[in-house]
Amino acid sequence: MATDKQSIAVEIRNVGKRFGDFVALSSASLSIPDNEFFTLLGPSGCGKTTLLRLIAGFEDVSEGQILLYGQELEGLPPHKRPVNTVFQHYALFPHMTVSENVAFGLRMKGFDKSRINETVQRMLGLVHLEKLADRRPHQLSGGQQQRAALARAIAPGPKVLLLDEPLSALDLKLRQAMRLELKQLQKDTGITFVFVTHDQEEALAMSDRIAVMSDGTIQQTGDAREIYDNPLNRFVANFIGEANFIDAELAGKADGLCQYRLPNGHIVSCGGAAPAPSGSKRVILLRPEKIGLIADPQAGGLEGVVSQAVYLGTDTQYRVKIDGGMSLLVRCQNFGSDMSRFRTGDRVGLRIEDGAARVLAD
Amino acid sequence: MTGAGNDRLNRSGAFRSVRTALLLPSWLVIGVFLLVPVFLMLVFSFLTKEFRGGVIWEFSLAAYDQFIFDRGLFGDEPPTIEWTYITIFCRSILQAAVATVLCLILGFPTAYFIATRDSRHRMVWLFLVTVPYWVNLLIRTVSMKFLIRDNGPLNELLLALGAISQPLTLINTDFAVQLGLFYSYLPFMVLPVYASVERYDFSLSEAAADLYAGRWTILRRVVFPVVRPGIVAGCILVFIPSLGAFLAPDLLGGAKNFMIGSLIEEQFKGNAGNWPFGAAVAMILLSMVLIALMIHARQQSRTEVG
Ligand SMILES: Nc1ncnc2c1ncn2[C@@H]1O[C@H](COP(=O)(O)OP(=O)(O)O)[C@@H](O)[C@H]1O
Ligand SMILES: [Mg+2]
Numbered sequence: 001m002a003t004d005k006q007s008i009a010v011e012i013r014n015v016g017k018r019f020g021d022f023v024a025l026s027s028a029s030l031s032i033p034d035n036e037f038f039t040l041l042g043p044s045g046c047g048k049t050t051l052l053r054l055i056a057g058f059e060d061v062s063e064g065q066i067l068l069y070g071q072e073l074e075g076l077p078p079h080k081r082p083v084n085t086v087f088q089h090y091a092l093f094p095h096m097t098v099s100e101n102v103a104f105g106l107r108m109k110g111f112d113k114s115r116i117n118e119t120v121q122r123m124l125g126l127v128h129l130e131k132l133a134d135r136r137p138h139q140l141s142g143g144q145q146q147r148a149a150l151a152r153a154i155a156p157g158p159k160v161l162l163l164d165e166p167l168s169a170l171d172l173k174l175r176q177a178m179r180l181e182l183k184q185l186q187k188d189t190g191i192t193f194v195f196v197t198h199d200q201e202e203a204l205a206m207s208d209r210i211a212v213m214s215d216g217t218i219q220q221t222g223d224a225r226e227i228y229d230n231p232l233n234r235f236v237a238n239f240i241g242e243a244n245f246i247d248a249e250l251a252g253k254a255d256g257l258c259q260y261r262l263p264n265g266h267i268v269s270c271g272g273a274a275p276a277p278s279g280s281k282r283v284i285l286l287r288p289e290k291i292g293l294i295a296d297p298q299a300g301g302l303e304g305v306v307s308q309a310v311y312l313g314t315d316t317q318y319r320v321k322i323d324g325g326m327s328l329l330v331r332c333q334n335f336g337s338d339m340s341r342f343r344t345g346d347r348v349g350l351r352i353e354d355g356a357a358r359v360l361a362d
Numbered sequence: 363m364t365g366a367g368n369d370r371l372n373r374s375g376a377f378r379s380v381r382t383a384l385l386l387p388s389w390l391v392i393g394v395f396l397l398v399p400v401f402l403m404l405v406f407s408f409l410t411k412e413f414r415g416g417v418i419w420e421f422s423l424a425a426y427d428q429f430i431f432d433r434g435l436f437g438d439e440p441p442t443i444e445w446t447y448i449t450i451f452c453r454s455i456l457q458a459a460v461a462t463v464l465c466l467i468l469g470f471p472t473a474y475f476i477a478t479r480d481s482r483h484r485m486v487w488l489f490l491v492t493v494p495y496w497v498n499l500l501i502r503t504v505s506m507k508f509l510i511r512d513n514g515p516l517n518e519l520l521l522a523l524g525a526i527s528q529p530l531t532l533i534n535t536d537f538a539v540q541l542g543l544f545y546s547y548l549p550f551m552v553l554p555v556y557a558s559v560e561r562y563d564f565s566l567s568e569a570a571a572d573l574y575a576g577r578w579t580i581l582r583r584v585v586f587p588v589v590r591p592g593i594v595a596g597c598i599l600v601f602i603p604s605l606g607a608f609l610a611p612d613l614l615g616g617a618k619n620f621m622i623g624s625l626i627e628e629q630f631k632g633n634a635g636n637w638p639f640g641a642a643v644a645m646i647l648l649s650m651v652l653i654a655l656m657i658h659a660r661q662q663s664r665t666e667v668g
Contacts, residue, residue, distance in 0.1 A: 078571040
C-alpha cells in the first residue's frame with residue numbers, strides 16, 4: 001500500500017454529518033490510495049450512502065474535511081468535482097437513448113463531437129452494450145441498465161468512481177457475474193473505486209480493502225483477510241462470516257499466545273491478544289470452520305453432543321452442546337466418505353488449533 | 363403494473379358486461395351533455411338565420427360564406443376575402459398564446475416550488491394557489507379591471523414608489539387582456555405541472571450534476587424534457603379556454619380587442635344575433651383545436667416509439 005501523499009485518491013478526515021439532531025456519520029477517517037478497489041460495508045442505514053454523497057458533493061459535511069488528491073473539496077459543487085457516481089437505482093435519463101446517456105457527461109465537459117462519439121463507442125464496447133445503443137432505458141433489463149449507468153459514469157474519465165450498491169437490484173447469478181466484471185473493469189481502467197454494499201460476500205470477493213461501518217462509525221479498515229481473521233470487535237466479527245463468541249478470562253501466556261480460560265474451565269490459546277493483566281475478562285472469537293470435530297474424544301479435550309446438524313451441500317453445519325453449558329457453531333467440509341459425518345445426539349470431541357481463536361479488543 | 367391481471371379479467375365475458383353497465387351512466391352524461399350540443403351547433407351552422415335570433419330550418423352555407431367572403435352590403439358584389447373575422451382569429455390565437463406563456467413563466471416555478479416542499483406542506487400550498495379560484499370568474503375579472511385602471515391601486519402604488527411619473531394606461535390594451543387571461547387560467551397550468559414535477563425523480567438531477575451539468579443545464583436538459591407531458595397538458599388547458607374566452611377581452615380589452623369568444627357571444631345575445639354564423643364560428647374554432655390536438659397526439663406517439 002502506497003503512503004505517499006500524491007497517491008492518496010480520497011482522504012477523509014474526521015468527517016461528521018448530522019441531519020437535524022440525527023447523527024448519520026461521526027468522525028469518520030479513511031485514506032483511500034489511488035487505483036484501489038475500496039469497499040464500504042455495513043448494514044442498511046449505517047451511513048454508507050451518506051458518506052458517498054458527501055464525497056460526491058450532494059451533501060455538505062457537518063465537520064471534518066474531504067480531500068481529493070490532496071485538494072480540499074469543501075464548497076465545491078457536485079458538477080465541479082472530478083468524481084462520478086453509479087446510483088443505486090441507476091438514475092438513467094429516461095428521455096435519452098443509451099448512447100445519449102453515456103455522452104451526457106462528455107458533452108457537459110465540452111469535448112468535440114468526434115471525441116464524444118469515439119469515447120461513447122469505446123464505453124459501450126467496454127460494457128457490451130454496442131447493440132443496444134439506441135434503446136431507451138425502459139427498454140433495457142436490470143443488468144443492462146446497470147451497465148449503461150456504469151458506462152455513463154466512467155465515460156468522462158473520473159479520477160474516482162463512487163458506486164452505491166450497484167448490484168443490489170440484480171438477481172444472484174447476474175450479481176456474481178457482474179462482481180468479476182466490475183473488478184476487471186477497475187483493473188483495466190485504473191480508476192479508484194469506492195464501492196458501497198451491505199453484502200459481505202460481495203465485499204470479500206471484490207475489494208482490495210474494506211471499511212466496515214455500523215451506526216455512522218467506521219469500525220475497522222483493512223483487507224479481506226485482516227477483517228475476517230482479525231476483527232477488532234464483536235460487530236465486525238459477526239457481520240462478516242459466522243462467529244462463536246465466548247466470554248473468557250486471561251489465564252497466562254505461552255509461546256507468544258495468550259491462554260484464556262473458558263467458562264467450563266477449558267484453556268485455549270488465542271492469537272491477536274492485546275496486553276492485559278492476568279484474570280481480566282475478554283470476549284474471544286472462534287470461527288465455526290476453525291473447529292474440528294472428532295469421533296473419539298481425547299482425554300482433557302473439549303467434548304460435547306451434537307444438537308443440530310444442517311447439511312449445506314459443500315459443508316455441514318453443526319450446533320454442538322459443550323459439557324458445562326455453552327453451545328458452539330461448527331462448520332465442517334463434506335469429504336467423499338460418510339465417515340466424517342455426525343448425527344444429532346452423537347458424542348463428539350472438538351479440536352481447536354493453537355491460535356485459531358482470537359481475542360477481541362473490546 | 364397489473365396488466366396481466368387486467369387482461370385475464372377483460373377476457374371473461376361476465377366482467378365485460380358488468381363493466382359496460384358501470385360505464386353506462388358516464389357515457390350517457392357525456393353523450394347528452396357534450397356530444398348533443400356540439401352536434402346541434404354543427405346543424406345550426408348549416409341553417410338559415412332568422413332575423414330576431416333563432417334559425418329557419420333551411421340548408422344554407424351562408425354562415426361559412428360570411429366568415430370568409432365579403433360580398434358587399436347587399437351581397438351582390440364580386441366576393442373578396444373578408445379579413446375582419448380572420449383578424450379576430452389571429453388576434454385571439456396570439457392573445458391566448460401570450461397568456462399561456464405568462465402562465466408557464468409563473469406557473470412552472472410555482473409548481474416546482476410546491477413539489478419540492480416537504481410532503482406535509484404541499485397540500486397547504488396547493489390549497490393556497492386554488493383559493494382565489496373559488497370566486498366567480500366575472501368578479502375576479504372585474505376586480506382586475508379595478509386594480510389596473512388609470513387611477514387604480516396598481517398605478518397609485520407605482521406612482522407612490524416613484525417608479526413612474528404618469529399613470530400607466532393598462533386598461534383596454536392587449537396587455538390587459540393577456541393579464542386577465544393569465545390570471546383566469548393560472549391554476550390550469552400549475553396543477554398538471556405540479557403533478558408531473560411531483561413524480562419527477564430528483565436523483566436524475568443529481569446524476570446530471572454528477573456529470574458536470576450546472577443548474578440551468580439540468581433544468582433545460584433533464585427536468586424540462588422529463589416533465590414535458592405535464593407542461594404540455596398545462597399549456598393545452600390554458601390555451602384552449604383562453605382562445606374562446608370572452609369575459610377578459612370584453613371587460614379588460616375594450617371594443618378594439620375583440621376575440622373569438624366575444625364574437626360568438628354576440629351572435630347569440632339579444633335580438634341582433636346571427637345563430638348560424640355564431641355556430642359556424644364555434645365549429646371553425648373547434649375544428650382548429652381538434653386538428654392541433656391531433657397533430658400533437660401524433661407527434662407524441664412518434665417520440666414515444668422513436
Ligand atoms: N436527508 C436525510 N435527512 C434525514 N436523515 C437522513 C437523510 N439521509 C439519510 N438519513 C439517515 O441517515 C442514516 C444513514 O442513511 P444512509 O447513508 O442512506 O444509510 P445506508 O446507505 O448505509 O443504508 C439513515 O438512518 C437515514 O435515515
Ligand atoms: Mg444506501
